[in-house]
Amino acid sequence: xxxxxxxxxxxxxxxxxxxxxxxxxxxxxxxxxxxxxxxxxxxxxxxxxxxxxxxxxxxxxxxxxxxxxxxxxxxxxxxxxxxxxxxxxxxxxxxxxxxxxxxxxxxxxxxxxxxxxxxxxxxxxxxxxxxxxxxxxxxxxxxxxxxxxxxxxxxxxxxxxxxxxxxxxxxxxxxxxxxxxxxxxxxxxxxxxxxxxxxxxxxxxxxxxxxxxxxxxxxxxx
Amino acid sequence: xxxxxxxxxxxxxxxxxxxxxxxxxxxxxxxxxxxxxxxxxxxxxxxxxxxxxxxxxxxxxxxxxxxxxxxxxxxxxxxxxxxxxxxxxxxxxxxxxxxxxxxxxxxxxxx
Numbered sequence: 313x314x315x316x317x318x319x320x321x322x323x324x325x326x327x328x329x330x331x332x333x334x335x336x337x338x339x340x341x342x343x344x345x346x347x348x349x350x351x352x353x354x355x356x357x358x359x360x361x362x363x364x365x366x367x368x369x370x371x372x373x374x375x376x377x378x379x380x381x382x383x384x385x386x387x388x389x390x391x392x393x394x395x396x397x398x399x400x401x402x403x404x405x406x407x408x409x410x411x412x413x414x415x416x417x418x419x420x421x422x423x424x425x426x427x428x429x430x431x432x433x434x435x436x437x438x439x440x441x442x443x444x445x446x447x448x449x450x451x452x453x454x455x456x457x458x459x460x461x462x463x464x465x466x467x468x469x470x471x472x473x474x475x476x477x478x479x480x481x482x483x484x485x486x487x488x489x490x491x492x493x494x495x496x497x498x499x500x501x502x503x504x505x506x507x508x509x510x511x512x513x514x515x516x517x518x519x520x521x522x523x524x525x526x527x528x529x530x531x532x533x534x
Numbered sequence: 535x536x537x538x539x540x541x542x543x544x545x546x547x548x549x550x551x552x553x554x555x556x557x558x559x560x561x562x563x564x565x566x567x568x569x570x571x572x573x574x575x576x577x578x579x580x581x582x583x584x585x586x587x588x589x590x591x592x593x594x595x596x597x598x599x600x601x602x603x604x605x606x607x608x609x610x611x612x613x614x615x616x617x618x619x620x621x622x623x624x625x626x627x628x629x630x631x632x633x634x635x636x637x638x639x640x641x642x643x644x645x
Contacts, residue, residue, distance in 0.1 A: 348645070372631035400645055430636075495643070498624065498636045512638040515623065520645040
């Protein structure tokens with residue numbers, strides 16, 4: 313009987329220790345900073361968040377990216393899941409961060425490491441290739457309508473002109489929504505406190521790029 | 535009263551057989567010795583086996599270390615993007631300061 317109590321007590325202590333260690337290693341959430349990188353304009357990064365970890369991360373990668381200036385578009389604090397972020401020129405983005413803590417094992421002996429899935433897509437992005445194809449046809453049709461309206465603009469006057477401009481504006485919004493796409497879908501590992509730079513741009517050229525500074529903030533706030 | 539041992543001894547047919555002739559015994563011995571000499575030693579056959587197993591294990595370890603080294607290398611590496619409707623290329627690399635960059639390139643992207 314005393315032996316049984318001893319075993320139970322030892323198991324309880326071990327479980328308590330494991331729980332405490334697990335709780336200590338857990339992350340607190342993610343800091344998501346969305347930046348617009350531009351090749352044009354004055355060099356610098358005015359308005360960047362003052363957090364030293366973010367500035368260090370950006371300083372680290374600046375030489376690898378072609379952008380001269382960086383502008384903060386939006387900043388969010390996210391535990392896990394989905395959020396909407398403001399982008400450039402009224403564009404909005406849906407951002408998903410899914411994180412699972414990796415249980416330490418011989419291949420991943422480090423405690424508190426996270427498996428992260430990061431997604432960034434324009435609001436209303438097509439779910440699959442067939443939907444994207446259908447939307448491309450719609451876009452082509454809407455662009456024809458837009459071109460026709462633009463061609464008629466010089467002849468329009470007064471309320472007619474205002475109405476046509478409003479129609480062009482509406483078409484622009486519809487075209488943008490129909491063209492919405494998934495921009496980033498990445499899987500990677502992160503350590504608590506680490507900042508990973510995730511970004512997207514056009515394959516060749518393109519004077520702008522979206523840069524995300526993703527930081528896994530540890531429970532201690534580091 | 536006879537016990538079990540006694541009964542077994544009494545029932546043993548070998549006990550009733552005559553002794554082996556000395557010449558026959560020598561002949562059998564010679565034949566056994568000759569056969570034994572003509573067979574290859576068992577030690578020679580036995581030793582290469584663990585050596586082969588050890589060599590195979592070492593080869594497996596070497597392959598595993600090489601693959602692991604390549605998979606978890608901090609050097610720049612290109613990985614295929616997750617399946618997406620739009621073709622995109624993804625690249626992962628680490629800056630000298632240790633910050634990792636994960637970049638997705640799109641064929642057409644207007645910001």
